Amino acid sequence: MNADAKPILIIGGGIAGMTAAVEAAEIGYRVVLVEKEPFLGGRVVRVHQYFPKMCPPACGFEINVRRIRQNPRITVHTLAAVEEISGEAGNFKARIRIRPRYVTGEYAVDDSVAAQLTSERDNDFNLGMDKTKALYMPHDMAYPHVHVLDRDALSDADAETLKNACPPGAIDLDMTEREISVDVGAVIVATGWRPYDATKLDNLGFGQYPNVITNVVMERLAALGGPTGGKIVRPSDGKPADTVAFVQCAGSRDENHLPYCSAVCCMASLKQVRFLREQNEKYRATVFYIDIRTIGYLEKFYYDMLEDENVSFTKGKVAKISEDEASHDLLLDVEDTLSGEILHETFDMVVLATGIVPNTADVKIPFELKYDQYGFIDGSTDVDGVYAAGCAKHPCDVSRTTKDSTAAALRAIQCLNRGK
Ligand SMILES: Cc1cc2nc3c(=O)[nH]c(=O)nc-3n(C[C@H](O)[C@H](O)[C@H](O)COP(=O)(O)OP(=O)(O)OC[C@H]3O[C@@H](n4cnc5c(N)ncnc54)[C@H](O)[C@@H]3O)c2cc1C
Numbered sequence: 001m002n003a004d005a006k007p008i009l010i011i012g013g014g015i016a017g018m019t020a021a022v023e024a025a026e027i028g029y030r031v032v033l034v035e036k037e038p039f040l041g042g043r044v045v046r047v048h049q050y051f052p053k054m055c056p057p058a059c060g061f062e063i064n065v066r067r068i069r070q071n072p073r074i075t076v077h078t079l080a081a082v083e084e085i086s087g088e089a090g091n092f093k094a095r096i097r098i099r100p101r102y103v104t105g106e107y108a109v110d111d112s113v114a115a116q117l118t119s120e121r122d123n124d125f126n127l128g129m130d131k132t133k134a135l136y137m138p139h140d141m142a143y144p145h146v147h148v149l150d151r152d153a154l155s156d157a158d159a160e161t162l163k164n165a166c167p168p169g170a171i172d173l174d175m176t177e178r179e180i181s182v183d184v185g186a187v188i189v190a191t192g193w194r195p196y197d198a199t200k201l202d203n204l205g206f207g208q209y210p211n212v213i214t215n216v217v218m219e220r221l222a223a224l225g226g227p228t229g230g231k232i233v234r235p236s237d238g239k240p241a242d243t244v245a246f247v248q249c250a251g252s253r254d255e256n257h258l259p260y261c262s263a264v265c266c267m268a269s270l271k272q273v274r275f276l277r278e279q280n281e282k283y284r285a286t287v288f289y290i291d292i293r294t295i296g297y298l299e300k301f302y303y304d305m306l307e308d309e310n311v312s313f314t315k316g317k318v319a320k321i322s323e324d325e326a327s328h329d330l331l332l333d334v335e336d337t338l339s340g341e342i343l344h345e346t347f348d349m350v351v352l353a354t355g356i357v358p359n360t361a362d363v364k365i366p367f368e369l370k371y372d373q374y375g376f377i378d379g380s381t382d383v384d385g386v387y388a389a390g391c392a393k394h395p396c397d398v399s400r401t402t403k404d405s406t407a408a409a410l411r412a413i414q415c416l417n418r419g420k
Pocket residue numbers: 011012013014015016017034035036037040041042043044047049050051052080081082190191192193194215216219264265268271354355356359363389390391392396397398399401
C-alpha cells in the first residue's frame with residue numbers, strides 16, 4: 001500500500017464504477033467517482049429483478065451504497081462530467097463540471113413539499129412513461145438520497161411555493177454550475193451502455209404501434225416503482241397482455257444495425273417471460289430466436305422454462321410486425337426455420353430484445369483512447385493508466401461486470417504503485 005498514492009478517478013457510477021470504487025477504497029486507496037445522473041446505480045437499478053437469482057436490484061445495491069457511504073476515501077460527484085483529462089499514468093489532472101441540483105442536501109426536503117407543486121417533468125427513470133413533480137426523488141433507493149429540482153420545468157409560482165414551504169437553506173434556486181480540478185494517478189472508465197434505438201428497425205413497428213415495446217420498457221412495466229405499479233399491461237389500452245411475443249436479436253447480429261451479440265438479451269427475455277408468467281398463470285409467451293445463448297450455469301434457467309407449456313420457442317427471425325388498427329393487436333410474420341413453415345401469429349404485445357450500445361459510441365472520453373468500430377473501449381490496447389470496465393468495454397451481465405471492475409481496480413492500484 002502506497003500511503004502517498006493519488007486517487008483513482010472513476011467515470012461512471014453504475015455497478016461497474018461502484019464496484020471498482022469500493023474494491024479500491026476498501027484496501028486503502030482514494031477514489032473520485034463521477035456520475036452524470038443525479039444518482040448512482042446506472043442501468044441495473046432500473047431492472048425489476050436481475051438474473052440469475054431473480055432478486056430486486058435493491059439487494060446488491062444497498063450493500064454497495066453502505067460500503068460507499070461508510071468509506072471516507074470515496075468522494076462521489078453526481079450530476080457531474082469529466083471535461084478534460086491531461087497527463088500520464090501516475091500523474092493525471094482531470095477537470096470536472098458539476099451541474100446544480102438546486103437542493104442543498106443540508107436540510108431534509110419532505111415529499112409533501114413536492115406534492116404542492118403543479119410543475120411536472122417526464123420521469124426519465126421510467127423512460128418517460130409517467131411524470132414526476134419538478135422537485136423529485138429519482139427513485140426509492142436513490143443514492144445520494146437527496147431530491148433534485150428540474151429548474152427548467154419549475155414555474156415562477158412553484159418557485160414561490162418552494163421558498164415558502166422549505167426550511168431556509170434547503171433549496172438554492174440560484175445555484176450554478178461549478179468546476180473542480182483533481183489530481184489522480186489512474187482512471188477507470190465505467191460509462192456503460194444505452195439500448196439500441198429500436199425506431200431504426202423499420203419492419204418491427206417500434207414507435208409506430210403502441211404495443212411494440214422494448215426489453216428496457218418491459219423492465220419498468222414489471223417494476224413496482226414503474227409507471228403501471230408493476231402490472232404488465234398494454235400501453236394502448238391498459239389491458240393485461242395475455243399473449244406476448246419476445247423478438248430476440250432485434251437489430252443485433254445484423255450487419256445493418258448491431259453486428260455483434262449483446263450477450264445478455266436471451267437471458268433478459270427469459271427472465272421477462274418469467275415476470276409475465278408470475279403475474280398470471282394464464283399468460284402465454286412465445287420467444288422468436290436465432291439461437292438461445294445462455295451459457296454455463298445460466299442454461300438451467302432456459303431448460304426449466306422449456307417445461308412450461310404456456311411458453312413456446314420458435315426458431316426464426318421475425319420479418320415483419322403489423323398492427324390491427326381497431327384492436328391494436330400485433331401480427332407477426334416469421335419463417336419457422338426448423339419446419340420451413342411461414343407463420344402469421346397474433347399477439348397482444350411484442351417485446352423487442354434490443355441490444356447494448358456503449359455510451360462511448362456517442363460521447364467519447366476527453367483523452368486519447370482506442371475504441372473498437374462500435375465504440376467500446378478497446379480492452380487489448382489500454383492506454384497506460386486508463387482502464388475500462390463493464391459495458392464500456394463489452395456487452396456483459398452484472399456478474400461479469402463486477403469481475404471486470406475488480407480487475408480494473410487492481411490494474412489501477414498497480415499503476416499507482418509502479419516504481420514505489
Ligand atoms: C433489458 C436488459 C435487462 C438486463 N437484465 C440483467 C439481469 O437481470 N442480470 C444481469 O446480470 N444483467 C442484466 N443486464 C445487463 C446489465 O444491465 C449490465 O451488466 C450492467 O448495466 C453493466 O453495468 P455498467 O456499470 O457497466 O453500465 P451502466 O449500468 O450503464 O452504468 C454506467 C453508468 O455510467 C454513467 N455514465 C455514462 N456516461 C458517463 C459520463 N460520460 N460521465 C459520467 N457518468 C457517465 C451512467 O449514467 C451510468 O450510471 C440487462 C441488460 C438489458 C439490456
